[in-house]
Amino acid sequence: MNSLIPFNRPFIAGKELHYIAQAVTLGNISGDGEFARRCTSIMEERFGIKKILLTPSCTASLELSAMLLNIGPGDEVIMPAYTFVSTANAFVRAGAKPVFVDIRPDTLNLDARLVEQAITEKTKAIVPVHYAGVSCEMDLILTLAEKYDLKVIEDAAQGVNAQYNQKYLGSLGQLGCYSFHETKNFICGEGGALCLNSEELIDRAHIIRDKGTNRQAFFQGQVDKYTWCDIGSSFVLSEINCAFLYAQLEMFDEINQRRKEIFDFYYENLLALENNQQLRLPCVPEDCLSNHHMFYILLPNKTLRDGLLNHLKKLQIHAVFHFVPLHSAPMGKTWDYKHGDLPVTEQAADCLLRLPFYYEITTEEQQRVVDEIQQFLLENTAVSQTEVLRARNALQ
Numbered sequence: 001m002n003s004l005i006p007f008n009r010p011f012i013a014g015k016e017l018h019y020i021a022q023a024v025t026l027g028n029i030s031g032d033g034e035f036a037r038r039c040t041s042i043m044e045e046r047f048g049i050k051k052i053l054l055t056p057s058c059t060a061s062l063e064l065s066a067m068l069l070n071i072g073p074g075d076e077v078i079m080p081a082y083t084f085v086s087t088a089n090a091f092v093r094a095g096a097k098p099v100f101v102d103i104r105p106d107t108l109n110l111d112a113r114l115v116e117q118a119i120t121e122k123t124k125a126i127v128p129v130h131y132a133g134v135s136c137e138m139d140l141i142l143t144l145a146e147k148y149d150l151k152v153i154e155d156a157a158q159g160v161n162a163q164y165n166q167k168y169l170g171s172l173g174q175l176g177c178y179s180f181h182e183t184k185n186f187i188c189g190e191g192g193a194l195c196l197n198s199e200e201l202i203d204r205a206h207i208i209r210d211k212g213t214n215r216q217a218f219f220q221g222q223v224d225k226y227t228w229c230d231i232g233s234s235f236v237l238s239e240i241n242c243a244f245l246y247a248q249l250e251m252f253d254e255i256n257q258r259r260k261e262i263f264d265f266y267y268e269n270l271l272a273l274e275n276n277q278q279l280r281l282p283c284v285p286e287d288c289l290s291n292h293h294m295f296y297i298l299l300p301n302k303t304l305r306d307g308l309l310n311h312l313k314k315l316q317i318h319a320v321f322h323f324v325p326l327h328s329a330p331m332g333k334t335w336d337y338k339h340g341d342l343p344v345t346e347q348a349a350d351c352l353l354r355l356p357f358y359y360e361i362t363t364e365e366q367q368r369v370v371d372e373i374q375q376f377l378l379e380n381t382a383v384s385q386t387e388v389l390r391a392r393n394a395l396q
């Protein structure tokens, strides 16, 4: 029996425990200490972002965004349904209505061409989600946002260190949200960041993130005591997590390079199957530089996808499907969406399979995944051809 190939295995860069020990020794383990400073300055410099605030998760960053932009009852927020629940929940819990727009068949990102017709008097913001670390068509989205005076909040949970037209994701909208959850490229267990690209939002973001107090201004000596100033919550990332994260961010280039190699191996070795029209590989448009967050394949239909998923599972290879589209989930249905409303989204959800992908996956393991996909499609194409013949004979 072959050994198990998991879907994900959190990557440990090596110095995490060393830096955590340092944080403990330094004596400040709550947040916004030395390691938070190091992490944010690496990212602000590299990504060209005015201000980055570390948060406990991308979910928290999205919630902070909703509070910061005063999004609430009566407002509509445009987003894809092919995304993680937090993209919608952050705005729904504030009282706003999610307006789901279909995705592009090539990148599986929000279809910018369908956004304009979804804009109403009530629309307050657009939330593009950069799926798999490949950017949405931001030029078009930003142009529409300007034309209709809307805010853009990038859900760049999967897009840390990826680019669009030479600009880093998270630096394009008014706000950008990152995730450092253990399933993402750069991790600290649970963690996230809010990217602030408008100077005028920075002071209030500090206050909301720190329980609605001006503690930040107090620490900077701008006020002599801190007090309750605004709405807020507890959205500061612990220094212990920051210390862990710093060990990962020091290895930006190595992690990126390794993920590219893994991606390229799958791509090159599955290309023959795509050329044969037996499956479809990920598409990265010319103006996008991916961070290789994941590798997915699209099968011709759900039956083949589910069949392949089970075939791989029996062989101890853990491939997984992805999002249940939000409009067809029990909560999403409360806004009167129904199956068939977003055909491209539904097709992608039915046919997509994500392959095992982690820093330490070996070439032998990747080869095994490729071989088993080939084997399965060979057998199942043969079966379907037999069925075609049988059906034809039955008709004669």
Ligand SMILES: *Cc1c(COP(=O)(O)O)cnc(C)c1O
Binding pocket: 056, 057, 058, 059, 060, 083, 084, 086, 087, 129, 155, 157, 158, 178, 179, 180, 181, 191, 192
């Ligand atoms: C992972 C993910 C999130 C949530 O990130 P957390 O840090 O776990 O809160 C949000 N949106 C998308 C698109 C994601 O992939």
